[in-house]
Amino acid sequence: MTFKTEKIISLPKILDKRGNLSFFENDKQIPFKIKRTYLINNVPGGEERGGHAFKKSQEFIIALSGSFDVVLSDGEKEIIYSLNRSYQGLYVPNMLWRRLENFSTNSLVLITSSIAYDDNDYIRDFIDFKTLRNEEK
Numbered sequence: 001m002t003f004k005t006e007k008i009i010s011l012p013k014i015l016d017k018r019g020n021l022s023f024f025e026n027d028k029q030i031p032f033k034i035k036r037t038y039l040i041n042n043v044p045g046g047e048e049r050g051g052h053a054f055k056k057s058q059e060f061i062i063a064l065s066g067s068f069d070v071v072l073s074d075g076e077k078e079i080i081y082s083l084n085r086s087y088q089g090l091y092v093p094n095m096l097w098r099r100l101e102n103f104s105t106n107s108l109v110l111i112t113s114s115i116a117y118d119d120n121d122y123i124r125d126f127i128d129f130k131t132l133r134n135e136e137k
């Protein structure tokens with residue numbers, strides 16, 4: 001099952017006896033222009049990050065090291081994506097609720113976003129999110 005709008009994207013992987021290389025570019029491997037990149041690390045066992053939706057921001061989320069789950073919700077059902085490869089990421093469109101959980105020790109999250117940081121883009125209340133989703137229909 002998927003929400004149809006999100007997707008796992010496999011990045012190119014250039015294998016080399018000196019080590020592997022992967023990359024992504026605006027509008028090529030990922031379907032938006034990157035305006036911002038941020039990292040999450042040092043997450044204590046049992047902690048969660050996220051727990052909100054974005055009105056406009058689209059994101060691409062990679063487990064650069066370790067593993068964690070990205071839980072997406074459309075307001076009705078949840079889908080869990082487990083990320084644990086540095087050459088694979090999850091594209092998350094705007095207007096899906098998302099939280100990150102189940103972090104392994106030493107996990108390192110890389111997130112690229114289609115917009116600059118804007119607190120007004122956050123929907124932090126799940127009921128508000130459901131209301132806005134229903135208005136979109």
Ligand code: TYD
Nearest residue numbers: 036037038040048049050051052116117118
């Ligand atoms: P937030 O996105 O709320 O983290 P989480 O959803 O994982 O709980 O961000 C936490 C804090 O970091 C918040 O005070 C805003 C700040 N922040 C920035 O200044 N720039 C950014 O790009 C991000 C993602 C967060």
